[in-house]
Amino acid sequence: MRRALLAAAWLAIAAPATTTEIPIAERKSGYDLMGPDTRAMQDDDTANPGMLWVLDGEALWNRKSGTAEKSCADCHGDAGTSMKGVAARYPAFDAARGRPFDLEQRINICRADRQKATPLPFESKELLALAAFIGRQSRGMPIEVAQDDRTKPFIEAGREMFEQRQGQLNLSCAQCHDDNWGQKLAGAPVPQGHATGYPLYRLEWQTLGSLQRRLRNCISGMRAEPYAFGAPEYVDLELFLMWRARGMKVETPAVRP
Amino acid sequence: MARALINVPAKAKRGEIIEIKTLIQHEMETGYRVGTNGNMIPRDIITDFVCKYNGEEIFRADLFPAIAANPFFTFYTVATESGAISFEWSGDNGFTAAETATITVE
Amino acid sequence: MPTDHDKLQATRRRFLTDAAALAGSAGFGAGFGLSLTVKPASATPETMRAALKRVVGEATLRKGKVKLDLPPLVENGNVVPLTVTVDSPMTATDHVKAIHVFNEKNPQPNVIGVQLGPRAGRATMATRIRLADTQTVTAVAELSDGTFWTDNIQVIVTLAACVENM
Numbered sequence: 001m002r003r004a005l006l007a008a009a010w011l012a013i014a015a016p017a018t019t020t021e022i023p024i025a026e027r028k029s030g031y032d033l034m035g036p037d038t039r040a041m042q043d044d045d046t047a048n049p050g051m052l053w054v055l056d057g058e059a060l061w062n063r064k065s066g067t068a069e070k071s072c073a074d075c076h077g078d079a080g081t082s083m084k085g086v087a088a089r090y091p092a093f094d095a096a097r098g099r100p101f102d103l104e105q106r107i108n109i110c111r112a113d114r115q116k117a118t119p120l121p122f123e124s125k126e127l128l129a130l131a132a133f134i135g136r137q138s139r140g141m142p143i144e145v146a147q148d149d150r151t152k153p154f155i156e157a158g159r160e161m162f163e164q165r166q167g168q169l170n171l172s173c174a175q176c177h178d179d180n181w182g183q184k185l186a187g188a189p190v191p192q193g194h195a196t197g198y199p200l201y202r203l204e205w206q207t208l209g210s211l212q213r214r215l216r217n218c219i220s221g222m223r224a225e226p227y228a229f230g231a232p233e234y235v236d237l238e239l240f241l242m243w244r245a246r247g248m249k250v251e252t253p254a255v256r257p
Numbered sequence: 258m259a260r261a262l263i264n265v266p267a268k269a270k271r272g273e274i275i276e277i278k279t280l281i282q283h284e285m286e287t288g289y290r291v292g293t294n295g296n297m298i299p300r301d302i303i304t305d306f307v308c309k310y311n312g313e314e315i316f317r318a319d320l321f322p323a324i325a326a327n328p329f330f331t332f333y334t335v336a337t338e339s340g341a342i343s344f345e346w347s348g349d350n351g352f353t354a355a356e357t358a359t360i361t362v363e
Numbered sequence: 364m365p366t367d368h369d370k371l372q373a374t375r376r377r378f379l380t381d382a383a384a385l386a387g388s389a390g391f392g393a394g395f396g397l398s399l400t401v402k403p404a405s406a407t408p409e410t411m412r413a414a415l416k417r418v419v420g421e422a423t424l425r426k427g428k429v430k431l432d433l434p435p436l437v438e439n440g441n442v443v444p445l446t447v448t449v450d451s452p453m454t455a456t457d458h459v460k461a462i463h464v465f466n467e468k469n470p471q472p473n474v475i476g477v478q479l480g481p482r483a484g485r486a487t488m489a490t491r492i493r494l495a496d497t498q499t500v501t502a503v504a505e506l507s508d509g510t511f512w513t514d515n516i517q518v519i520v521t522l523a524a525c526v527e528n529m
Contacts, residue, residue, distance in 0.1 A: 037444045040444075046262060047329060049282075049329070052327060206285075206325070206326035207284070287470070289470045315483065318475055318477045319475065323466060323475070323493050323494075328490070329489075330489070331487075332488050333485040
């Protein structure tokens with residue numbers, strides 16, 4: 001009996017650091033962990049601060065830009081039709097460039113290639129507004145990033161980053177968001193970390209922000225050095241997070257504490 | 258001009274009490290935060306909000322730094338007649354913004 | 364009988380507990396030293412009373428008629444929904460003229476001052492405010508007959524974890 005217990009203890013320590021993944025049926029959006037007032041803020045389009053950026057995005061969608069003097073609408077027409085479901089499958093694989101890109105990067109690729117315009121800086125008001133406007137067109141739709149031979153290596157790279165301990169605190173994303181979700185950290189409940197509503201209005205930021213901004217917050221929180229905005233490591237992680245949230249509904253623009 | 262989101266019912270019955278919601282994009286910098294250079298970031302807030310119904314003032318607010326970023330208000334008025342409901346915000350550093358909504362009162 | 368070694372251990376334990384309490388009270392993220400730099404001046408119950416006096420003057424502050432609504436536990440002090448409702452027929456002769464909101468721990472005691480009138484139909488106003496810390500928020504309604512009525516609520520404000528460097 002004692003030997004069996006010892007063996008079990010040894011196994012527990014020696015087992016690889018794969019933490020317990022959340023079963024599909026038990027996945028919860030951060031929305032479910034919020035109080036009723038914050039949920040009401042998200043649900044009401046006339047009161048959701050993120051909608052201010054969505055409206056800005058709509059204006060930008062129709063504005064001619066770059067030396068090609070083209071607007072998004074010139075190629076894509078009415079976003080309500082053409083962009084429906086798009087955000088739900090991002091990050092998406094770019095065949096020409098051989099790797100996935102997230103929505104903000106895709107917008108800048110379009111600007112450079114089609115509009116002959118300068119890229120919008122990461123986390124700029126304009127880029128967030130366009131991403132929020134496009135994201136809004138997928139609201140309520142299930143997240144569905146491609147999982148095929150092309151994307152699998154990047155999803156795996158993202159998973160590795162999610163499970164890897166980092167920083168001075170030597171924590172992995174999985175340890176909080178897979179193993180300890182629902183428990184409190186400095187008085188706030190730890191969410192499962194599904195990126196269902198980005199870009200979102202974070203009360204802490206008092207503004208709209210991207211998933212990469214949030215990832216950088218977490219990474220600095222672990223006292224690790226964050227990568228620069230747009231780093232491929234983030235896109236891999238974003239892709240993994242969206243794969244992890246597959247089937248969950250897009251909430252953009254969400255509101256979170 | 259700063260982006261604003263107004264919610265006024267398009268139609269109402271005479272004498273009905275209607276709900277008005279306003280949301281405007283503004284950082285409402287309090288003047289109490291310290292920047293990366295160690296200096297206080299100067300205050301930059303909306304200080305006044307006025308709503309008029311066909312020119313007559315029906316709601317006025319004096320805002321302080323304690324009002325959250327992207328100021329949001331919900332208030333009420335009696336639908337008296339058809340016309341224009343106007344909204345004006347003003348604040349530090351010459352900030353101004355204005356919006357109008359039309360209402361049909363039967 | 365405690366040895367010198369025991370006493371040293373007790374002191375060390377006390378130091379670690381105090382340090383942990385300090386880090387804990389400063390917040391998970393702030394414990395990393397970047398978000399709590401200069402602590403700004405804050406209102407006190409005295410400055411709030413002074414601010415109240417500027418509005419109310421020598422009149423009595425009566426309890427009643429006013430209902431202040433705030434979540435008892437706030438997820439983030441940056442954005443706190445607040446609603447004030449005053450029981451009033453809102454007629455030309457009997458209505459709410461103004462609603463004022465005050466706090467006691469933000470850098471300033473005033474939150475908002477709203478002017479209404481009989482055209483409002485309903486003496487209700489909702490907005491979103493900032494609260495720096497757990498504290499009492501006070502609402503004062505000024506009626507057309509010159510009386511002042513009040514309500515207050517104690518709000519608990521928690522901090523966000525993993526705050527970003529500025």
